[in-house]
Amino acid sequence: MKFFIDTADLTEIRDAQAMGLLDGVTTNPSLMKKAGGSDFHGHIVRICEIVDGDVSAEVTATDYDGIMAEAHTLAALHEQVVVKVPLIPEGIRAIRSLSSEGIRTNCTLCFSPTQALVAAKAGATYISPFVGRLDDISTSGMELIEQIVQIYANYGYATQVLAASIRHPLHVVESALAGADVATIPYSVLMQLMKHPLTDLGLERFLADWAQYQQAAATSNGAS
Numbered sequence: 390m391k392f393f394i395d396t397a398d399l400t401e402i403r404d405a406q407a408m409g410l411l412d413g414v415t416t417n418p419s420l421m422k423k424a425g426g427s428d429f430h431g432h433i434v435r436i437c438e439i440v441d442g443d444v445s446a447e448v449t450a451t452d453y454d455g456i457m458a459e460a461h462t463l464a465a466l467h468e469q470v471v472v473k474v475p476l477i478p479e480g481i482r483a484i485r486s487l488s489s490e491g492i493r494t495n496c497t498l499c500f501s502p503t504q505a506l507v508a509a510k511a512g513a514t515y516i517s518p519f520v521g522r523l524d525d526i527s528t529s530g531m532e533l534i535e536q537i538v539q540i541y542a543n544y545g546y547a548t549q550v551l552a553a554s555i556r557h558p559l560h561v562v563e564s565a566l567a568g569a570d571v572a573t574i575p576y577s578v579l580m581q582l583m584k585h586p587l588t589d590l591g592l593e594r595f596l597a598d599w600a601q602y603q604q605a606a607a608t609s610n611g612a613s
Contacts, residue, residue, distance in 0.1 A: 390564070390569065390570065390571065390572060391412035391413065391442070391570060391571040391573070392405075392410050392411060392447075392571075392572060392574060392579070393410050393411075393412060393413040393414055393415050393442070393443070393551070393571055393573040393574070394411055394413075394414055394415075394573070394574060394575075394576060394579060395415050395416075395420070395553070395555070395573040395574060395575050396416070396424075396575065396576055397416045397420040397421045397423065397424035397432065398415070398420075398423070398424050398576070399432075399435060399436070401438065401441060402414060402436060402439050402492075403439055404576070405579060406439055406441075406577065409411070410579065411441075411442065412441075412442045412443075412571070413440060413442035413444060413445075413554070413571070414436050414440050414441040414442075414443075414444045415445040415495070415517075416433070416436070416444070416445060416446055416447065416473075416578055417445075417447050417473065417497070417574040418447060418449060420594075423437070429528040430462070430466055431590045432464075433446045433466055433467070433470065434466055434467055435468045435469050436466040437466070437470065439500070440469070441469075442469065443469055443470075443471045443493070444453070444469050444471065445470075445471045445472075445473045445495045445497075445515070446463045446466070446469055446472065446473060447469050447472075447473035447474075447475075447559070448460055448463070448472060448473065448474055448475075451475070451479060451480075452479055452612050453482050453483055454480045456474060456479060456480060456483040456541070457483055457486060457487070457574040459472075459595065460472040460474070460483065460487055460492060460494075460517065461492075462479060463505075464467060464487075464492045464493075465528065471493045471494065471495050471514060471592060472487060472492060472493065472494050472495070473495040473497050473517075473612060474487075474494050474495070474496055474497065474513075475496075475497055475498050476496050476497065476498050476499050476504050476508060477508075478584075478604065478611075480496070481496075481507055481508065481511045482511075484496055484508065484511040484512060484513050485511045485512055488511065488512030488513070488514075489512070489537040489579055490555075493514040493515075494512075494513050494515070495514060495515040495516075495551065496508035496513040496515065496516050496517065496548075497517040497518050497553070498516070498517070498519065499517055499518045499533075499537075500519060500522070501532065501533070502537055502540055503525045503538040505533075505536075505537040505541075505548075505550075506540055507518055507542065508548065509540075509544075509546040509547075509566075510546075512548075514548065514549065515548065515549050515550075515551045515571070516548050516549070516550055517539065517551045517552060517553040518530070518533050518534055518537060518550070518551075518552065518553060518556065518571070519554035520533065520534060520552055520553070520554050520556075520560055521532060521552050521553075521554035521555060521556040521560065521561050521562070522554045523554075523557070524566070528552070530554070530560075531560070531563045531564070531567060533602065534550060534552055534563075534564055534567045535567045537550050538550055538567055538569065538610045549567070549570035549571060550568070550570050550571070551562035551570065551571040551573055552569040552571065552573070553573050555574050555575065555578055556578070557578060557581070558578060558581050558582050558610075560572070561578070561582060578592055583606065590596075597610075
C-alpha cells in the first residue's frame with residue numbers, strides 16, 4: 390500500500406519524507422487555506438520539489454470548460470501533479486478528456502460504488518472514496534472501499550483506489566486489508582501508526598536496564 394500525506398503543510402511533508410514513508414501528497418482547497426499563503430501554484434511546485442511521488446492539486450471550477458482550463462494549468466506546473474476533479478457530471482466529462490490527453494486525474498468526493506464505477510470508466514487515475522465522512526453519517530466507509538476494490542478487480546480497471554478522509558489508524562489497517570492501493574493520511578494519524586504503549590514500555594525498560602548495567606560495570610572496574 391502507498392502512503393500519501395493529506396496536507397499542504399510543507400513542514401509536515403518534509404518530516405514524512407525524511408522518515409521514508411511518503412509516496413505522494415494530496416491537497417484540497419481546505420488544506421491550502423489551512424496552510425496559508427497566496428501563491429497556490431508556487432506552493433504546489435514546492436510540494437513537488439520535496440516529494441518523489443504524485444501530488445494531487447484540486448480544481449475549483451465546476452463547469453467543463455473551467456475544469457479543463459484549470460487542469461491544463463495545474464498539469465503544466467510539474468510532471469508529478471495529478472489533477473484532482475470532483476465527481477460531478479462535468480467533472481467526469483473532463484476526466485475523460487484529460488485522460489485522452491494523457492493528463493492524470495484523481496476523482497474526488499466519491500461516496501458510492503456507482504460513482505466509483507463511472508470514474509473508472511472515464512479513465513480516472515485515482516478514485517478517492519471518503520471513508521471518514523461516511524462513518525460520520527452512520528454509513529460504513531470501509532464497506533465502500535471493499536466494494537470498489539471488488540468491482541475494479543471484476544473488470545480489470547486500472548484506476549487506483551485511494552482511501553481518503555482517514556481519521557485513525559484502524560482506517561489504515563482496514564483499507565490495507567480491503568486491498569486499497571493508497572491511503573492518504575493526515576500527519577497526526579501517520580505518526581499514530583508508529584505508536585504503541587508496549588513499545589514505549591519496552592524501550593523504557595531496556596534503557597533502565599542498560600543504565601544499571603553501565604553503573605555496575607563502572608563499579609566493578611573501579612573495584613579492580
